[in-house]
Amino acid sequence: xxxxxxxxxxxxxxxxxxxxxxxxLAHRGPDDSGCWVSPDRTVVLGHRRLSILDLSQAGHQPxxxxxxxxHIVFNGEIYNYLEIRDELAALGFLFSGxxxxxxxxxxxxxxxxxxxxxxxxxxxxxxxDEGDVANQPRLFMARDRAGKKPFYYVHDGRxxxxxSELKALGPGKSVDLRALxxxxxxxYVPDTLCIAxxxxxxxxxxxxxxxxxSGELETWRYWSLxxxxxxxxxxxxxxxxxxxxxxxxxxxxxxxxxVPVGVLLSGGLDSSLVVAAxxxxxxxxxxxxxxxxxxxxxxxxxxxAIVARxxxxxxxxLEVPQPSLGTLDAFSPLIDEPLADSSLLPAFMVxxxxxxxxxxxxxxxxxxxxxxxxxxxxxxxxxxxxLGWIPKPLLLAAGRAAGALPAGxxxxxxxxxxxxxxxxxxxxxxxxxxxxxxxxxLASEQVQALxxxxxxxxxxxxxxxxTGRDPLDCMTRTHFGGILPDDFLVKVDRASxxxxxxxxxxxxxxRLVEFAFGRLPSHWKVQGQESRRLQKVLGRRMLPPQLDINxxxxxxxxxxxxxxxxxxxxxxxxxxxxxxxxxxxEVARLIAGHLKGRANGSRLFALMMLALSxxxxxxx
Numbered sequence: 001x002x003x004x005x006x007x008x009x010x011x012x013x014x015x016x017x018x019x020x021x022x023x024x025l026a027h028r029g030p031d032d033s034g035c036w037v038s039p040d041r042t043v044v045l046g047h048r049r050l051s052i053l054d055l056s057q058a059g060h061q062p063x064x065x066x067x068x069x070x071h072i073v074f075n076g077e078i079y080n081y082l083e084i085r086d087e088l089a090a091l092g093f094l095f096s097g098x099x100x101x102x103x104x105x106x107x108x109x110x111x112x113x114x115x116x117x118x119x120x121x122x123x124x125x126x127x128x129d130e131g132d133v134a135n136q137p138r139l140f141m142a143r144d145r146a147g148k149k150p151f152y153y154v155h156d157g158r159x160x161x162x163x164s165e166l167k168a169l170g171p172g173k174s175v176d177l178r179a180l181x182x183x184x185x186x187x188y189v190p191d192t193l194c195i196a197x198x199x200x201x202x203x204x205x206x207x208x209x210x211x212x213x214s215g216e217l218e219t220w221r222y223w224s225l226x227x228x229x230x231x232x233x234x235x236x237x238x239x240x241x242x243x244x245x246x247x248x249x250x251x252x253x254x255x256x257x258x259v260p261v262g263v264l265l266s267g268g269l270d271s272s273l274v275v276a277a278x279x280x281x282x283x284x285x286x287x288x289x290x291x292x293x294x295x296x297x298x299x300x301x302x303x304x305a306i307v308a309r310x311x312x313x314x315x316x317x318l319e320v321p322q323p324s325l326g327t328l329d330a331f332s333p334l335i336d337e338p339l340a341d342s343s344l345l346p347a348f349m350v351x352x353x354x355x356x357x358x359x360x361x362x363x364x365x366x367x368x369x370x371x372x373x374x375x376x377x378x379x380x381x382x383x384x385x386x387l388g389w390i391p392k393p394l395l396l397a398a399g400r401a402a403g404a405l406p407a408g409x410x411x412x413x414x415x416x417x418x419x420x421x422x423x424x425x426x427x428x429x430x431x432x433x434x435x436x437x438x439x440x441x442l443a444s445e446q447v448q449a450l451x452x453x454x455x456x457x458x459x460x461x462x463x464x465x466x467t468g469r470d471p472l473d474c475m476t477r478t479h480f481g482g483i484l485p486d487d488f489l490v491k492v493d494r495a496s497x498x499x500x501x502x503x504x505x506x507x508x509x510x511r512l513v514e515f516a517f518g519r520l521p522s523h524w525k526v527q528g529q530e531s532r533r534l535q536k537v538l539g540r541r542m543l544p545p546q547l548d549i550n551x552x553x554x555x556x557x558x559x560x561x562x563x564x565x566x567x568x569x570x571x572x573x574x575x576x577x578x579x580x581x582x583x584x585x586e587v588a589r590l591i592a593g594h595l596k597g598r599a600n601g602s603r604l605f606a607l608m609m610l611a612l613s614x615x616x617x618x619x620x
Contacts, residue, residue, distance in 0.1 A: 002061070003028030003497075004073040005046035005168055006126050008139060008212050009159035012041035021168045022046035027334065028075075028164055028497045036062035036071050042212065043128055043139075047073045050500055052360060053081075055258050058097025065105055066094070069130050072105045075164055076123030076149045077504065079253040084118055113140065113207055116222050120253070120510060122148035124202075126162060139210040145223045146366070146508045147204025147485030150493060154199050158215040166196060166336040173617050175579050180610075181450055184433040184441060185457035187340030187606055188487040195337045195613060204485045223510070225477060226518030228469045239524060240537040242515060247538070250509035251277035254362055262287035262358040264350055264503070265315075267303025269373070269532060269539055269549050270364030274506055276542040278362060279311040288313040289354045289361065291346050293320055296558055303547060310544035318353040325562055325570050328612075334498050338613040340432055340606035341487050342559045347495035355501040365488055366507035369480040370516035371535040372525030376426050377475055382529065383422035384471075395419055399428065403436030407590055408598025423471040426478060427461045431602045446581040472522040480517070560601035563594060571604045577611035577618070 003025030007013050015037055022035060029048030036045045047061035064071050078084070081100035084107060089095070093106045100121075107115035108127050122144045131137040141162065143151045153162040154169050163169050179193040192200045202208060208219035251274055255261055263278055265271045265288040278286050288308050292301035301317055308315035327345045354361050368374050387395070399419025405412045416436065417429025428434065433441055435455055447454060464481040468474030489505075496503040506512075516525075524534040539549040563570070568591040575587055587607060594600035 002050055002073075002075040003048040003164040003168075004075045004124065004126060005044075005161075005163045006073060006128075006139070007044045007159070007161045008210060009042055010212065010215075013037070013044045015041065015044060018044050018046065021163065021170065022048065024168050025164055027500055030500050032060060034061050036064070038128075038130075045071055045073045045126070045128060050359070050502060051259070052077065052502055053099040053256075053258055056097065059099040059101060061101060063101050063105060065109060066096075067109075069132070070105055070109060071128045072101060072108075072125065074101045074104055074123065074125045076121055076125070076144065077502070078104060078119050078121040078123065079256060079504075079509075080118075080120040082256070108140065113142075113222070116142055116207060119144075122146070122504070122508075124149040124151040124164065136211060136213055139212075140207070141202060141210070142207035142222070143202045143204055145205045145510050146480075146489065146505070146513070148489050148493065148505060148508065150490070151202040152194065152199055153202065155210070155217045156198075160210045160212075160217065165334075166194065166199060167616070169196075169199060175581075175614070177446060177449060177581075178453065178456065180579065180581070181438065181442075181454065182457045182460075183338055183340070183610065184438050184606070185430055185435075186461075186482070186487075187430075187432045187602070188483070188490065189337055190460070190482060190486040196617065225467075225480065226514050228473050228517060228520075228522070230519050230521040232521075234519075236524065236534065236537060239520060239534055240541070243512070243520075243534060244538055244541065246509065246512045246515055247273060247506065248277045248281065250506040250512055251362065252281040253509075254504045254506050255281055257360050259359040260287070260357070261360045261362065262289055262354055263313075264288075264354065264361050264363045265290050265304045265307060265313075266364070267300040267305075267307060267547075268364065268551065269535055269543075270367030270507060272307045272364075272543050272547065272549075273367075273535070273538055274362050274364050275307055275311055275313065277506070279313065286311065286313045287357055288315045289318075289350055289357070290315075291318045291320060291350045291353070293558070295321075298558055303551070306544055306547050310547075316353060316357060318349055320349065325566070328570075328608075331495075331498055332612055333616065334494065335609065335612050336616055338606070338609040339487065339490055339494070340602065340609055341491050342557055342602070342605050344491045344495055346557055347491055348498060351496045351499050351501050351503070355499045359500075360502045360504065361496075362504050362506055363492065364507060365492055365505045366484065366513075367532075367535065369476055369484050370507060370513060371520075371532050372472060372476060372522075373532050373535070374475075374479065375531075377472060377526045378529050378531050380422045380425055380471070380475065381526065383418065383425065387418065387422055392421055395421060400436075403434065406593055406598065407437055407440075407603060408593045408600040410599070423475065424462075424465070426475055427458050427465060432606050433603060437603075440586045441583055443581045443583055470522050472526050473517075476525070477517070480513075559605060560594070560599060563601050563604055568595060568604065571608055574608050574611040574615070577615040578607060579610070579614060582607070582610075 025048045029050045031051040032049035045062040078100040081103040127140045174197040176197040179195045205223040290304040293299045396419045402415035417425035464478040465474045468477045590600045
């Protein structure tokens with residue numbers, strides 16, 4: 001895992017200043033650093049390395065091809081690099097090292113952009129091609145299918161800069177209003193948008209070319225979720241056999257490493273299945289890691305211990321007897337684009353514990369989206385059975401009436417969410433700032449400037465929702481294309497890379513993803529009030545019988561009580577850094593309402609993270 005940087009400009013670059021940008025990514029790659037500058041100084045590629053495969057200097061980056069035409073900076077891992085390497089060797093390629101970066105570079109030489117379809121892994125990469133008589137110089141860039149590794153860039157029509165983190169680009173300090181609207185609505189900034197005006201993100205499963213001679217930047221999607229077309233003749237056991245085989249192979253492939261590997265274990269179904277597969281594939285005891293909040297309903301340590309004992313893992317537990325938002329202090333300097341997901345804090349805690357013992361860990365991210373694990377799914381089905389007879393105009397009127405209530409009033413969000421019907425509640429029921437609340441928290445000038453774009457976040461979610469075949473397929477695709485890449489995977493990347501830990505996600509192997517979305521019927525994900533139906537079949541096969549596989553928790557924190565215990569002091573301390581377009585009187589009302597017992601913890605944390613990102617932007 002690494003940090004990458006690049007700058008391409010018609011004029012020669014101030015290379016000494018760019019070294020500082022590369023150095024700002026040191027936490028992503030503390031083991032080595034490198035910089036390549038083209039002879040005319042118009043192309044600069046920088047790299048910070050976390051050495052996982054081929055620890056020798058043969059894995060140093062930026063890496064040049066043997067012919068000298070191509071140069072690469074690569075962040076991530078290609079898990080099937082050994083198989084691709086054998087294929088390339090049969091075609092005549094020679095390799096000087098044993099890592100995956102050299103394989104990626106050779107793959108691009110052989111297959112061009114089509115090489116992406118062969119990669120099973122997580123990655124953000126850039127390859128500079130000096131061109132030849134028939135091809136002008138160009139930069140090729142790409143990001144993995146699920147969006148596990150980040151790629152920020154600034155393109156001004158003539159030059160291009162890119163990096164693994166926003167702060168390395170040094171963008172302007174003004175806030176992009178569209179991105180802010182999305183952040184307030186969703187708690188994350190999705191797709192191509194970026195909170196800093198002028199910056200963008202390369203979306204998941206996208207690639208692109210930048211042509212310096214013309215300044216043209218072209219991007220395209222190279223992979224999409226398959227259409228759900230299950231074989232009606234396949235039964236549960238047959239489907240479970242395929243899912244288990246894919247899971248075991250995915251985990252075994254992700255155990256490939258030249259350094260020790262562990263597993264983050266929450267005690268839930270996803271991480272426990274990963275531990276089960278890892279224990280079978282490993283020749284030595286697996287190391288497992290969890291965070292415990294003793295005496296709270298968020299404590300999963302007991303369930304994790306059941307799994308650890310059953311598989312004989314070397315288990316490590318971080319007990320947090322008196323947790324607080326003070327944990328954010330150690331992490332706060334790394335926040336450049338805001339993320340409102342408070343589970344960022346336990347993710348950071350468990351990463352900090354894990355990196356004391358291993359350099360690589362596996363996690364359970366992706367299981368909810370693939371196998372139907374969220375409470376949203378069963379709740380929507382129940383609501384449809386109970387409320388499906390109510391005319392939509394009546395639901396819409398009731399939802400809009402609820403929107404007039406103060407934020408955090410019990411039942412307000414629930415009623416507001418139902419305005420589009422039961423299955424669309426995931427679109428309208430934001431735990432942050434719904435359409436009505438955004439009209440309050442944003443200054444009137446910004447509301448007026450957004451105009452009809454104010455509901456753009458909801459319409460964007462609806463565009464994802466409408467790609468599904470049935471209600472559950474619609475909901476899981478919305479989560480996979482929205483909150484997964486731009487919230488959950490961002491959280492995992494930031495929390496782990498803050499302490500130089502590589503975190504791998506076996507459940508997001510593209511073969512498992514294509515199986516779950518393309519060949520698994522919705523009724524084997526959720527039926528009635530039973531969720532994760534097929535995954536529970538795997539649980540009964542692979543996990544200890546005393547483990548309760550019907551629970552759903554994951555790494556969470558008691559955010560509401562933390563904020564009440566401090567009387568909202570953390571928010572008061574940070575609110576002066578909020579953008580001018582945030583209405584301070586509304587912030588005060590949210591704090592006061594929360595102290596009276598209203599559920600505004602998620603909204604206040606979202607504002608804290610926004611303020612923190614702006615503070616860092618102004619001070620850097």
